[in-house]
Amino acid sequence: xxxxxxxxxxxxxxxxxxxxxxxxxxxxxxxxxxxxxxxxxxxxxxxxxxxxxxxxxxxxxxxxxxxxxxxxxxxxxxxxxxxxxxxxxxxxxxxxxxxxxxxxxxxxxxxxxxxxxxxxxxxxx
Amino acid sequence: xxxxxxxxxxxxxxxxxxxxxxxxxxxxxxxxxxxxxxxxxxxxxxxxxxxxxxxxxxxxxxxxxxxxxxxxxxxxxxxxxxxxxxxxxxxxxxxxxxxxxxxxxxxxxxxxxxxxxxxxxxxxx
DNA sequence: GTATCATCTGGAGTCAACTCCATGTCAAGT
DNA sequence: ACTTGACATGGAGTTGACTCCAGATGATAC
Numbered sequence: 001x002x003x004x005x006x007x008x009x010x011x012x013x014x015x016x017x018x019x020x021x022x023x024x025x026x027x028x029x030x031x032x033x034x035x036x037x038x039x040x041x042x043x044x045x046x047x048x049x050x051x052x053x054x055x056x057x058x059x060x061x062x063x064x065x066x067x068x069x070x071x072x073x074x075x076x077x078x079x080x081x082x083x084x085x086x087x088x089x090x091x092x093x094x095x096x097x098x099x100x101x102x103x104x105x106x107x108x109x110x111x112x113x114x115x116x117x118x119x120x121x122x123x124x125x
Numbered sequence: 126x127x128x129x130x131x132x133x134x135x136x137x138x139x140x141x142x143x144x145x146x147x148x149x150x151x152x153x154x155x156x157x158x159x160x161x162x163x164x165x166x167x168x169x170x171x172x173x174x175x176x177x178x179x180x181x182x183x184x185x186x187x188x189x190x191x192x193x194x195x196x197x198x199x200x201x202x203x204x205x206x207x208x209x210x211x212x213x214x215x216x217x218x219x220x221x222x223x224x225x226x227x228x229x230x231x232x233x234x235x236x237x238x239x240x241x242x243x244x245x246x247x248x249x250x
Numbered sequence: 251g252t253a254t255c256a257t258c259t260g261g262a263g264t265c266a267a268c269t270c271c272a273t274g275t276c277a278a279g280t
Numbered sequence: 281a282c283t284t285g286a287c288a289t290g291g292a293g294t295t296g297a298c299t300c301c302a303g304a305t306g307a308t309a310c
Binding site: 143 | 286287288289290
Binding site for chain 3: 186
């Protein structure tokens with residue numbers, strides 16, 4: 001897979017793909033003729049994983065740590081699992097939080113313009 | 126309410142509160158003796174609202190537009206409602222998205238280290 | 251064999267959203 | 281009278297995460 005293909009497939013810019021690799025968010029991709037990247041299936045998996053994690057706002061720093069642990073090998077499995085669990089919990093919390101805000105927004109929209117209910121509105125925000 | 130009190134109450138830094146007001150995220154706060162801000166209940170409501178919206182990642186630009194519409198008065202109610210609805214929908218979509226990622230993460234954690242299931246894992250990421 | 255094209259690299263630039271800083275004012279305590 | 285402390289302002293600096301650029305290289309089309 002060329003970088004252009006990966007870029008299209010995951011809708012990540014070529015620059016972003018190179019950036020991710022540069023900072024260690026993705027293990028180094030094997031190079032073919034003339035130093036060009038040739039993404040393996042495993043590389044693709046990584047890109048997909050990282051894309052998901054980034055959508056979930058998991059900081060790049062944290063993901064770099066994860067990649068480092070993977071690189072260190074078998075001995076780090078527990079730490080990796082712990083790291084993922086931590087992030088999972090953060091994410092779950094965030095979702096709950098956003099859910100609450102969604103409900104508030106729904107309420108606000110439903111009652112928009114009704115001059116009544118001022119008291120309750122004040123309780124909300 | 127002094128700025129320090131508002132800061133403590135909403136866990137927003139004093140700098141952030143001033144910044145929000147400066148860029149028009151919060152209507153101008155009335156000043157007391159010596160030019161010091163004196164937050165009214167209405168101001169507090171605004172701060173709370175804006176805080177929520179920012180937690181939901183609604184961009185500052187969008188919120189500034191909203192504040193502007195409010196300032197323009199009654200005639201803009203429909204536009205404001207539309208704006209809120211748009212943001213509500215984005216938020217709902219984002220939550221659904223995050224929910225999916227949470228499930229993937231849960232799956233990944235549950236099967237962590239089990240060398241089996243490699244095929245399914247590949248399907249996931 | 252030359253123009254075009256995709257890719258490469260290292261480094262600089264951009265953007266949103268704060269965050270910090272220097273300097274100044276004012277009221278209160280000693 | 282003087283120090284202290286909270287607050288004010290305008291503007292500069294920081295951070296995270298990209299994004300863009302200049303210059304080089306190798307493959308492909310004509």
